Amino acid sequence: MSIQNLNTFDPFADAIKSSEDDVQDGLVHVRIQQRNGRKTLTTIQGLSSEYDLKKIVRACKKEFACNGTVVEHPEYGEVLQLQGDQRENICQWLTKSGLVKPEQLKVHGF
């Protein structure tokens, strides 16, 4: 039996926990680039470096049935590249998996 009042209680537990959950800060830019013909490329820039981008790309490739890679950029950090117009797919996937909040997503392009 323990006395409830004597239990140690951390008043900031919630704050710490929530800040830990929000690894992602700043906007995630989802862009599209035209290649030759009607081919396109989707780039996802701004994902937090805490995430393992390689794992994300592996999952995305399987999910969207496309190829993809992680590119290192001196200014923008690690950027995800996917073949084809995957803007809709990636937005849904990122929000569904809870990696990025919908308001943090910014879709560019036409």
Added chain:
Amino acid sequence: MDDEMIFDPSLKKKKKKKTGFDMEAALAGEPSETTSAEVPAETGDVDVPEDDSLDLDNFGKKKKKKKKTFFNLEELESALPEAKDEAPPAEEPEHQDEELIDDLDLDIDFTRTKKKKKKKNLDEIFAEEDVRGGEEQERDEDQNGEWHGSDRDYTYDELLERVFDIMREKNPSMVSGKKQKFIMRPPQVVRIGTKKTSFANFTEICKTLHRQPKHLLDFLLAELGTSGSVDGNSQLIIKGRFQQKQIENVLRRYIKEYVTCHTCRSPDTILQKDTRLFFLQCETCGSRCSVASIKSGFQAVTGKRAAMRAKTA
């Protein structure tokens, strides 16, 4: 008595709604409102279907009155006789009440005294307004079509819609606030060959938006992730294939971010550069807020890598 319980809250709500609509009008119409608002309450107690339909009508009139007062004080007078019209039918249910339920006596007496006062006032003004009042009634019935003859309560949505309809009808200038009445020519987008797209009325659109062509150009190219330039005929040549719809989409985003005021959504704004930041100054509401700078962000290598290497080396 259960009926009373059910009826009262909704009635109160309605009352509040009306007073909330316009203070001036509320003050002007207050005496008439108190009585007429209680009329339905009484009829509610009796719970006779006829009475219900009757109070629906009354509500409609009352509302009308408010709006009238808001716009024209003269017409306020014309509105008052309607209150008088309401009074006589309301008294019938009262009598019924007395016969049926003794408990309600207090309430009824109270209202009745009020009504008497009312009547005195009304009699004085009565003569001239008869004609006008008639006109109003007709109109009211037109507008009440949906609720006429049904004894259900109004839903919040219906009332809200109604208020907004009337607001829009009375001051058309407000409609522009709700909807962007910003009419633009659609961009003329033509393909040049297989790899380039021409945006023919680019400068014209810049003029209608009151923005520097360079700013819009930067935005378009950054969003589309391509390169391009303005040629001699003041048309924009973009690399890549784009359809008109796609360009429209991007333009819409541009307008939302850099043209319309973020506070009042008026397109009457000025974009100015201040210490490396762009600020949007609204001419209508005077608000000033910074807007995002245009960044093209990461660009993947799409051309031939061998050619790139040859260029840099």
